[in-house]
Each structure stands twice: as structure tokens, then as C-alpha cells.
Amino acid sequence: MTPDKLSQAIRSVLTEAVESGELTAAVPGEVRVERPRNRQHGDWSTNVALQLAKAAGVPPRDLAQLVAKRLAEVPGITSVDVAGPGFLNIVVDAAAAGELARTIVESGGRYGDNDALSGHVVNLEFVSANPTGPLHIGHTRWAALGDALGRVLSAAGADVTREFYVNDAGAQMDRFGASVLARMHGDDVPEDGYHGEYVVELAQKVRAELEARGEDADLAGLEEVRDLAYQAQLDELQQVLADFGVLFDVWFSERTLHDSGAVTQAVERLREQGHVYDSEGAVWLRTTEFGDDRDRVLVRSDGSTTYFAADAAYYLSKKDRGFDEKVYMLGADHHGYVGRLKAIAACAGDDPERSIEVLIGQLVTISGARLSKRAGNIVELRDVVAWLGRDAVRYSLARYPADSPITLDPDLLTKRSNDNPVFYVQYAHARTCNVTRLALEDGVRTDEGFDPSLLTDETESVLLATLGEFPGVVATAAELREPHRVARYLESLAAAYHKWYDTCRVRPMDADEPVTDLHRTRLRLNEATRVVLARGLDLLGVSAPERM
RNA sequence: GCCCCCGUAGCUCAGGGGAUAGAGCGUCGCCCUCCGGAGGCGAAAGCGCAGGUUCGAAUCCUGCCGGGGGCACCA
Numbered sequence: 001m002t003p004d005k006l007s008q009a010i011r012s013v014l015t016e017a018v019e020s021g022e023l024t025a026a027v028p029g030e031v032r033v034e035r036p037r038n039r040q041h042g043d044w045s046t047n048v049a050l051q052l053a054k055a056a057g058v059p060p061r062d063l064a065q066l067v068a069k070r071l072a073e074v075p076g077i078t079s080v081d082v083a084g085p086g087f088l089n090i091v092v093d094a095a096a097a098g099e100l101a102r103t104i105v106e107s108g109g110r111y112g113d114n115d116a117l118s119g120h121v122v123n124l125e126f127v128s129a130n131p132t133g134p135l136h137i138g139h140t141r142w143a144a145l146g147d148a149l150g151r152v153l154s155a156a157g158a159d160v161t162r163e164f165y166v167n168d169a170g171a172q173m174d175r176f177g178a179s180v181l182a183r184m185h186g187d188d189v190p191e192d193g194y195h196g197e198y199v200v201e202l203a204q205k206v207r208a209e210l211e212a213r214g215e216d217a218d219l220a221g222l223e224e225v226r227d228l229a230y231q232a233q234l235d236e237l238q239q240v241l242a243d244f245g246v247l248f249d250v251w252f253s254e255r256t257l258h259d260s261g262a263v264t265q266a267v268e269r270l271r272e273q274g275h276v277y278d279s280e281g282a283v284w285l286r287t288t289e290f291g292d293d294r295d296r297v298l299v300r301s302d303g304s305t306t307y308f309a310a311d312a313a314y315y316l317s318k319k320d321r322g323f324d325e326k327v328y329m330l331g332a333d334h335h336g337y338v339g340r341l342k343a344i345a346a347c348a349g350d351d352p353e354r355s356i357e358v359l360i361g362q363l364v365t366i367s368g369a370r371l372s373k374r375a376g377n378i379v380e381l382r383d384v385v386a387w388l389g390r391d392a393v394r395y396s397l398a399r400y401p402a403d404s405p406i407t408l409d410p411d412l413l414t415k416r417s418n419d420n421p422v423f424y425v426q427y428a429h430a431r432t433c434n435v436t437r438l439a440l441e442d443g444v445r446t447d448e449g450f451d452p453s454l455l456t457d458e459t460e461s462v463l464l465a466t467l468g469e470f471p472g473v474v475a476t477a478a479e480l481r482e483p484h485r486v487a488r489y490l491e492s493l494a495a496a497y498h499k500w501y502d503t504c505r506v507r508p509m510d511a512d513e514p515v516t517d518l519h520r521t522r523l524r525l526n527e528a529t530r531v532v533l534a535r536g537l538d539l540l541g542v543s544a545p546e547r548m
Numbered sequence: 549g550c551c552c553c554c555g556u557a558g559c560u561c562a563g564g565g566g567a568u569a570g571a572g573c574g575u576c577g578c579c580c581u582c583c584g585g586a587g588g589c590g591a592a593a594g595c596g597c598a599g600g601u602u603c604g605a606a607u608c609c610u611g612c613c614g615g616g617g618g619c620a621c622c623a
Contacts, residue, residue, distance in 0.1 A: 424586085491571070
């Protein structure tokens with residue numbers, strides 16, 4: 001008896017009641033079934049009676065009584081109580097609950113996948129760091145959270161494309177090139193240039209590359225140096241992200257938008273939509289029409305196009321490539337950008353609320369983190385990963401909602417105890433593996449003797465109910481774009497598992513104790529927990545070690 | 549001035565209108581003849597303030613207070 005089966009059962013009970021004339025109400029398309037906070041309130045509960053009461057013109061408790069009476073007849077349900085203002089508290093049979101262990105093990109790791117977002121075509125843009133320097137801790141947060149979100153969206157059935165927008169056009173590229181060129185000649189970088197020591201490294205790489213080509217490095221011009229340095233820096237970004245376990249489907253170059261004429265075409269397309277006007281020698285987009293606080297320039301009075309124009313072209317590219325939903329993950333310092341972005345969508349004739357979603361990430365600080373002189377006094381991704389470990393960094397950053405500012409405690413993240421959430425969850429997984437290994441050595445087999453009615457311990461019903469929540473957690477995480485829900489869920493699952501482990505033995509105590517169906521059935525439950533812990537960690541891009 | 553985010557236990561943070569607001573750390577106490585104590589059990593301790601909507605508000609709305617960030621023909 002899983003929450004979705006219960007939900008269906010409640011719906012059919014409601015439908016029967018309506019058909020028999022006992023009830024006059026519209027049966028909701030989906031009935032939410034929740035785990036009550038208090039175990040005294042049963043395995044599952046629903047407030048459907050409270051919600052329908054008004055429309056049905058029946059007191060909530062009466063309606064609840066009516067549903068409870070019919071629901072109690074459903075096979076697999078032990079009892080249904082009406083509580084408080086009209087909650088339905090449901091207790092399910094051990095056997096019906098325990099079947100889930102079999103289902104999960106037989107699903108082969110697909111348990112949790114669902115169709116909450118099937119049919120959704122999503123473009124997920126994240127990180128999108130300038131290719132003029134290394135990745136910092138803010139980018140690291142996006143990399144961890146964005147990648148986890150991508151995995152969660154896929155698990156919920158969405159068709160996801162992960163995209164990195166490379167800002168390889170514009171004045172900052174020339175400042176970048178000039179900085180590298182200066183370093184090649186042993187000069188100081190210009191005041192408005194890039195000062196980190198990585199620029200010196202890039203200068204060396206460019207020099208080596210030029211010499212390998214048989215060219216005189218000292219004669220190389222700004223453009224050539226800029227483009228070689230850009231390529232080297234982009235390679236590094238791709239490598240660092242790949243090492244972090246974050247892969248993109250598309251690396252989208254801003255420059256190609258300019259070179260292909262897409263930017264100019266975008267201005268014309270928006271003009272055709274009637275939202276473009278000329279003033280003071282510049283070309284403007286009337287974004288104020290759609291809530292922006294001022295209109296924005298597309299083409300400057302000197303004829304050059306703005307970054308904003310490229311953004312409009314980029315938006316249209318996403319639209320043309322068939323993405324209905326475009327998710328942008330931006331730093332808090334870019335929030336002012338949201339209105340403009342939505343205005344572009346509106347000017348293009350789309351519904352901005354539907355087609356654009358912007359997730360704003362608040363600041364991350366790591367207590368005691370050293371600034372990277374190499375990277376220009378930032379906290380650099382690769383330093384943090386080398387320091388704290390990939391799993392700890394990924395998990396810690398994915399465990400908080402994007403809009404929550406976070407402070408990470410390095411001492412905690414490197415501890416090997418339940419102080420440290422990532423170890424707590426990984427350890428639970430390792431423990432499941434250990435239990436299985438030892439049980440198999442003891443001759444406990446899972447291909448026979450599975451009898452879920454034996455899973456009667458309180459800790460077993462809690463563990464089973466927690467396992468039952470997983471698909472709903474994944475669906476919710478995808479719908480709300482909140483992958484941290486998966487992490488929080490895993491922590492509660494690990495806790496339920498440890499409590500069960502403490503109370504219920506999977507293996508015989510010693511060689512004299514015979515192996516029984518209870519051992520075999522519990523081993524199946526142990527396996528089911530292992531599968532869900534592993535899948536959950538995988539959704540976060542964190543490894544699930546078999547031993548620690 | 550305008551806009552966005554945040555304010556929950558001593559600390560770091562969860563809580564998509566529901567029942568007695570949770571977790572870890574820290575403090576105090578308990579459990580090792582027991583599959584890994586890298587674990588478990590328990591105690592004390594909290595929704596910034598004031599209104600409103602609702603049968604019901606930490607959650608939604610308004611105002612105030614406090615903290616962070618943003619308001620270019622930069623990228």
C-alpha cells in the first residue's frame with residue numbers, strides 16, 4: 001500500500017459515494033496523502049474531507065465518516081479513523097505495506113522515477129560563467145544544484161537539455177585578451193583587466209601554443225592571443241566541471257549569435273512584434289510594457305548591439321529549438337535581470353510566467369576558506385573540492401534551497417560521524433551493503449520465503465512508509481525545482497533505517513539460530529533501502545560507497 | 549528612492565494552509581554478551597513585531613523593524 005495507491009483508493013471511494021448519491025461533490029483529480037507527523041495518527045493521513053466539505057455542503061467530520069466507512073473495506077487497509085476537524089487517519093496492513101520492499105528490489109533502481117513532468121521539454125541553463133577566469137564558490141553551488149535538478153527533472157519524466165551559455169563576446173573578452181597579452185610581455189595588466197595569477201599561466205600556455213605552431217609569440221596580436229587564451233580557459237572550465245561530475249549537453253557560444261546575424265535578426269523579429277522603437281539614435285525594446293522599470297537598449301547609438309540584444313537572440317534561439325520551459329539559474333546579484341528577461345519573452349509573444357523560470361541563488365560562504373590568489377582572490381571550485389571532497393561539496397550545496405544563504409562549516413563536512421549529513425547518508429548505504437553481504441554469507445536467501453506480513457515491528461512500518469514516500473519526493477522536487485528535498489528525504493530515510501537496524505536483526509544471532517522467513521523478508525527490506533539510498537544519492541550526483 | 553532575497557532552538561538549517569513546528573551540532577542524561585557505537589534512546593530550548601484572509605497561518609496579504617543583494621547606450 002503506497003501513497004499513490006491509497007490516493008487512488010480514496011478517489012474511487014469518493015466516486016462510488018457520488019455515484020450512489022451519498023455525496024454531491026466533484027472528485028478531485030488528485031488526493032494528497034501525507035505521512036502524519038505523529039505516529040499516533042496512523043501510517044498515512046489525508047485532509048480531503050476538509051477540502052471537499054464546503055463544496056459538498058456537508059460538515060467535514062460527517063464527510064470524513066462517510067469516506068472512512070467505505071475506505072475501511074478496501075483490502076490492505078487495517079483501519080481508518082476520523083480525527084480532529086476531519087482528518088482521515090489510515091493504518092495499512094503489514095503485508096500490504098511490506099509488498100513495497102519486493103516492488104522496489106524488483107524495479108532495479110527505477111523506483112522513484114515518475115511521470116510528473118512527462119511531456120515537458122525543459123532547457124536548464126546553469127553556471128554560465130564568463131570564460132575569462134576560474135569558477136568560484138557561487139558557480140560551484142549552481143553546478144551542484146543545477147546538475148541535481150537536471151537529474152531530478154529527468155527522473156520525473158521531463159525531456160531536459162543542460163546548457164552553459166558562454167559569454168565569449170563583448171568588451172570583457174578584449175580586456176581579458178589584453179591582460180593575457182600584457183603578461184606575455186611581462187607587463188602589468190591594465191587597470192580594468194584581469195589580475196589573478198591564472199592570467200600568467202594562460203600567458204604561458206598561449207606562448208607555448210604559438211611556439212608549437214612555429215609562430216613568433218612576441219608578434220602575436222590581441223585577437224589571436226585573446227582567442228587562444230579563451231580556448232585554454234574554456235577547456236579548463238569544461239575539465240573542472242567534468243571532474244566535479246557535471247556535464248552539459250550544449251555549450252552555447254554568445255559569439256555565434258553575433259557572427260550568424262542572429263542578434264540583428266532578433267532585433268528585427270522583436271520589431272515585427274511591435275515592441276521596438278528608435279530614440280536618441282539608439283534602438284530600444286519597450287520592456288516597460290511588460291513590467292520592467294525602464295526600457296532597454298538593443299542597439300547603441302554607435303551601431304553596436306548590447307549584451308541585452310544578445311540575450312534576446314539567445315532567448316529566441318531557445319524558443320526556436322523547441323524549449324517550452326526555460327529555466328535560468330542566476331546569482332543573487334543578477335536578480336535585477338529577471339524583469340528584463342521576462343519582458344523579452346513577453347515581447348516575443350510568449351507567456352513569461354510559463355516560458356521563463358528564474359532561480360536566484362543566494363550567497364555561499366565557507367568559514368575559514370582561503371581565497372585563491374591564483375584565481376584572483378576568490379574561493380575557487382577546484383580548491384574547495386580538493387579540500388573537502390567532491391561528495392561533501394556536492395551534497396552540502398544541494399541540500400539547501402537556492403534562495404537560502406548558506407554558511408558551510410568545513411570541520412563538520414570532513415567529520416566522519418552523523419554530525420555530517422553526507423556521511424550519515426552514505427554510511428547508511430554502506431551499512432545496508434554490509435548487512436546484505438553478511439546475511440548472504442550466513443545463507444539468508446532472498447529468492448524465497450518473502451512474507452511481508454512478518455514486517456510488524458514499529459520501525460519496519462516507519463521504514464516502509466518512508467520508502468513509499470520516495471516517488472512523491474522526486475516528483476515534488478522536480479515540480480518545484482527543489483532538489484534539496486531529495487537530500488532531506490535521504491536523511492530521514494537513513495534515520496529510519498538506522499532505527500530499524502537497531503531494533504530488528506536481519507541475520508541469525510549465531511550459527512545455532514536457524515534462518516527463517518523473517519530473516520529473508522528483512523533482507524529484502526534491507527535491499528529495498530539500499531536501492532533507494534543509492535538512487536537518491538545518484539540524483540544528487542553523490543557516490544554511494546559500499547564500504548567506508 | 550525603487551526592486552529582489554532572508555529573519556524559525558545557543559549555532560547551522562528544514563518545514564509547498566493542517567493535528568503536539570523538525571534535524572544535526574552544542575548542553576544534560578541513558579544504551580555496548582547486540583549484523584560496523586561511523587549507531588540508537590531521552591531532556592531543556594524557538595516561528596522578528598503588529599494587523600488581515602481562513603474552520604485552521606511559520607507558510608498567503610499589508611505595514612513596520614533588522615540583515616544581505618541589485619538598480620548602465622557594462623558584460
